[in-house]
Amino acid sequence: MIKMSLQDQLIQQIKQLDKKQAEELQFYLREITQQDTDEYSPQNFLYLQKLTSLCLRDFYTLDQQLRTNIRAGKKHVSLPREFTETNNSFPNIIERRRSRREYQTQPISLPQLSELLYYTYGATGKISLRGYRNYILRSAPSAGALYPINLSVIVNSVDTLSPGFYRYKVKEHALESIFLGDIRSPLVQAGLGQQFMATAAVVLVLSAVPERIIPRYGIRGYRYIYLDAGHIAQNAYLAAEYLNLGACDIGAFYDDAVHSVLGFDPEKEFVVLMITIGRV
Structure with a gap:
């Protein structure tokens, strides 16, 4: 051929x-x-x-096939809460932080993914706010504690976890499957041919829901969306270093193609950033 x-x-x-x-x-x-x-x-x-x-109309055809052939019902995956300590000190983590694009073929473990997600965007406290007695705070700061960013995970290679697209449920510290299946090929195409998106164990997806923040801050809310994404991304980098994994931001991608592959309606929720994670 x-x-x-x-x-x-x-x-x-x-x-x-x-x-x-x-x-x-x-x-x-x-x-x-x-x-x-x-x-x-x-x-x-x-x-x-x-x-x-x-x-890139092929992505839309693929998206329909994705929904027809491999879309599954909601699958709830509880994440382990027992975290292990490493020998990495905070100064060492800061000094070692790099964008790493070369990953080993071995999968990461479910406990590693659990710890990564918790340190990146997990629920770390509760306060009384806006009429809620137990308003959840997270590991990353957010303007007005409105948290317009959703964190999702494209799973390529994680022990005991099926490949697919999952939403991180912060309050429950759990994953909920959106669909199951291997989407590495269309993902790489949507990501301008960056092959390390396919060799990474997981790809974190940071998507924004403007409706959560624009009513309060107006057009300036869009600035806060990107600030929030930056806070979360840095957490992911440092958490990866702590766990002896590698991370790399992905800001170059075809918006429409990524939204199509993942099934997003960009009028309501759009992808801001993706982060590859894998063994190094």
Whole structure:
């Protein structure tokens, strides 16, 4: 089988567009190429995103297959709460922190994943707030303690845990399956071909729900969303180092493709950042 070049694949997909999609493609290309400046406006970024959607229609087909073939009912996985101590001191963890993209093939254990999630975004305390007697606080700070970020996990290789996409349930310190199945191939494609997303044991997914924070802070809430994501990501890095694992942020990906593969409605919840974790 002859492997097609990226250009040939793109041409083939463009040829398969229907008339309406072809007209959209022409419009977006014309608007972008007619600019007199090299600087892209917010509108042009929108056009580029639309182009991405048109040229990556296979993800939408795959997404439907995903729901038809491997989507499972909700599966609740309780995570162990007995944590082990390592010999890594805090100064040592800070000095060793690096973005690590090369991972061993061995899976991580469920206790390791449990500890990683707890230190990254786990429930660490309770206070009386906004009429709630036991309002949960987490290991990462959040503007107004509103926590607009959800933490989910793409499981590639974890002992005793089936591959699939899981939501981290903070209050219960548990995982709830969204769907089960191996999605490494479409995930790598959606991640601009970054192969270490497939060799990582897990990929943490940080997604934002604007409705939790925008009513209180208005448009400035979007700034707080990204600040929150940064706090959580740093926790994940330090927790990984503590557990002798490696971590790496993934900020380069096709938004529409990732949302399609994971089944997100970006009008309600959108992916901000992904973090690969694995043995090093």
